[in-house]
Amino acid sequence: MTRRFRPCVHNSARVFMPVQAILGYPNRYAKEPAVAIHRQKFVDFSRKLHAVLAPLLGQCYSLHEELTVLTLSGFAGPTIRADCVVLTDFGVFVIRHVQWSGHVSQGLDADSLHVVTEEGKRETYPSPLTYAAPAVHFLSALLAEFRCPVEIIAIIDNEMSEIGFSLSTSLLKLSEFHHFLRVRRERTRERYQYFDVRAMGERLRTGCRLMTSTRPAQSGGQWPIEGEQ
Template sequence: MTKHYSECGRIRTDFFIPADAILGYPDGIVNDPIAAERRLRYIDFSSKLHAVLGPMLGSKYRLFEGLTVLTSVGLAGPAVRVDCLAVTCIGVFVISQIDWVGKVDRSVDKDKLQVSTAGARTELHPCPLRYTAPVVHYLGAILDDVDCPIESIAVSDNETCEFGLDISTSFLKLSELHYFFRVKREHYRRSGARFVDIEVMQKRLLIGCMRVLTT
């Protein structure tokens, strides 16, 4: 089975079948130093997201820290982890935080993006939109009967990051995020679609995940 993603080319999904998910941190990771550093990074990032979403959506959104989607192989198999999940009245957004410095362009490898830094140095990074595709598939499955758009975006809080002309508009600087959600909200209003009931979405998400661990 294949699906097309205009942002980063073509992706095969038959090698990764989303089967289950963990919201939060799985057992044994809570006290891990790497997880602790990741949490601090999330806390700082989420405060910036709240500053954008709060004034615009009021109480009609929720942020969830860390969603790990497992394959049909289970805990011993491959897994994809996203930094943040935003459940809002205008849709569900799978958010990847990036901190690249330089200009971002496509690369020969469709799974990766090329970042050109100062001094003509080039780095290759996994494409966040392709990487998180299994998460979007999983959410699409557990929310199949709910009329709610699900979208993956990547957000950079480094203003020196520059996205090339052929890079998807789903890649955003933090300073562009307000306009992005403003356009989404306006589109919702103009389309006449019913705003998403975030309480229903939150309950469905909690039921659809393997477990939720508080930290």
């Protein structure tokens, strides 16, 4: 890649320089109990994403599971992960699945968020939008030839949660995902831009190390679901 970006700040303690990425899970981790649980949660979450994406976009999207962005140090250094990447003909979306319950508001700084639970307990979390910024920088460089917008969104999979008015609209509830996509597509259509989902998918797969334990990219409302084949 020849396109350069400013260093991505993962947190105030270190600078994260994304230079490589993988899709999926290394075989040596795929059968670990924690990974199996995580993947089952993703299967459930992906069904909900497809329920929104397929009726709206038809065949014009693909969903790729588990993106991990690395520095030159590989897995020996810091890593950034996203639950999935969605390619559409109007842009690319890096998605973080957030399982919070309560009222979400801005934290003490731009990189943190407060969650007040139903029991009144106040919890602090890193902002998923700031956390995954290096993944956006990496994919923007990888897909530079397509000149497509790449952005991070965090989806809260709990409809009882409340999102503070002042927070970014890239932090949303699952029920808001449909409207979010309509707005993004409208913005792109105003510039008469269409992107080749198939070509972007091929570039994504060749630009990232594809782990053999990863299921094929899912698209167009027809996809295999683990345990139902």
